[in-house]
Amino acid sequence: MKEASVYFQELMAKSEFKCDFAFAVDLMEKLNELNGRLQGKNVFAHEMYNAVKSFTIKLNLLSHQVEEGNLIHFPVLKSIAVDHQL
Numbered sequence: 001m002k003e004a005s006v007y008f009q010e011l012m013a014k015s016e017f018k019c020d021f022a023f024a025v026d027l028m029e030k031l032n033e034l035n036g037r038l039q040g041k042n043v044f045a046h047e048m049y050n051a052v053k054s055f056t057i058k059l060n061l062l063s064h065q066v067e068e069g070n071l072i073h074f075p076v077l078k079s080i081a082v083d084h085q086l
Contacts, residue, residue, distance in 0.1 A: 018080050023066075026074040030058075 037043075037051045062073055071078035 022077040022080040025076045
């Protein structure tokens, strides 16, 4: 188990990995929000379709914002980027 801990510490020392990991954390939060909208009683198929369709549009918007350096919707990534002056 100690080997895994050493490997993880080496990864966390790399700023590129930290940024990738922070991006994944923020993206998983958005996927969890979508998952919550898709679950539950009395959620009809057209509502699920609309939720997924709007999520794909939102992903395109977020992609353009990240390319422009606007990290307003990615708070964890923004905090890492500020720490590392990316």
